Amino acid sequence: MTLAHKDQRNDYELMAALARGDHDSLFQLYDRYSGVMLALCRRVLGDAAEAEQLLLDVFTEVWQRADRYDDGRGSPLTYLLTLCRSRAIDRCRSRRSRQGKWAAHETATDNSLGNVPDPGVTPSDGMVLGEQSRLVRQAMDSLTEPQRKVLELGYFDGLSQREIAEATGIPLGTVKSHVRMALIQLRQKLRNME
């Protein structure tokens, strides 16, 4: 999942420079990916202000723990999104345990049923992820509705397979097969993006 940036260092070079303490690299990565990372935070948390706070914390962590990144395990964007999702899910689960499990879950489930952005969200024309996003959108469109649904409930809402089965009424075994088939199909469609 690499991107070509004209007259700029690539993501791997930025991560290497970041590990050497280069501030500019952090802000370059921020300019490139803060939009999609914030979208992910908002999608998981469902709260714009909390999402921005989380985005800030994630980039602070990236800055402070740049040595954690292992380029053998994926691209910098994959690393950033995985870290972002993990922190967002942690925060979401923590909030659920405070507020009562299903209150937040129901909100999240409602959000997960479509991939339409929040009405208040304006896609950034300056974002460089347009082509990649288009390919992912095409790949997602190729999935069946139940496949897409179980994937989003797991990934964005952090529901376990059992919770997904309960929330959707789909049998547990079918949830598993939907997840497996959806990911295999996505990987096949997006193989050329890495």
Place this chain on the structure above:
Amino acid sequence: MQCEEIQELIYLEAAGAADSAMVAAIRAHLATGCLACQATRAEAMLASAQLPLNLAPCPPSSKVKDELMRRVKSVAASSGAMSAGHPQAPTQKPTTGKLVMWPLVISSSIAAAFLLIAVLGLQTNQQLTNKVIGDVTTLHQLKKSLAHEVAQTNAISVAMKNAITSEHHKIAVLKTELTTAQGVEKMIGSPAMEMASLRGMPPMHSAWGRVMWNGKMKMWKLCAFNLPHLPNSKTYEVWMITAHGKKMPAGLFNTSSKTQSVMMTPHVPPNPHAMAEIAVTVEPAGGSPQPTGAVLLTGRIG
């Protein structure tokens, strides 16, 4: 647990739908070194990590970047203060976290560690660079020295080749001389050998010679002595003369400048028995069809 079951769990984990027991089972299996499941997990994780790209990007407000800059600068400043021996330098309060000082201390330590790693890295790089430069210089010197040795070897090789060629030439000459000597010896040792004397004619009174032939072996030899070495523009020419006075060219020669002598093989005409006399004259280089110079040596062979 079999790979098939583990891979089922791997897909759930990648989709974020695996519980902690499943994740533990996956890790335990992967720890056994199962390459197939490791590959499946890598593929599944890559696929799921792209799901956020299906979302429309949301540009964050400018205050997020401002705050990030402030944090980065704060960490860098506190790191500088710590390294300068001012551990209690004023710092800004973190926006998150329950303890006030610990994040700062941890952040400062991390930044200091980064700085130390960077400095050590630079030093190591410099040392490596110096070593590489040293190695390259040594290699250049070695290359130069080798090139010189190769040139010397080539020169020796050329000289040796020339010497060998010269020796081969000498050997060829010696072989020819040996063959000639053996032929002469054979000719002389044969009872069929005949010989006639050649005498010098004015102004070459001191010149003399011998002509030997063996009719059975069809070999002829002419030896001449006290004949001066001729310049390149001239040559001595041998003539076979019949009883009727017909002069037939029988070969060219020059004497050695050191010994003023020669032994040569005349070209004998097809009917040697018809020959009555042999003579030597001086002719222009290349010889003449008929004698133009005075006779210097002559003798009867009939």
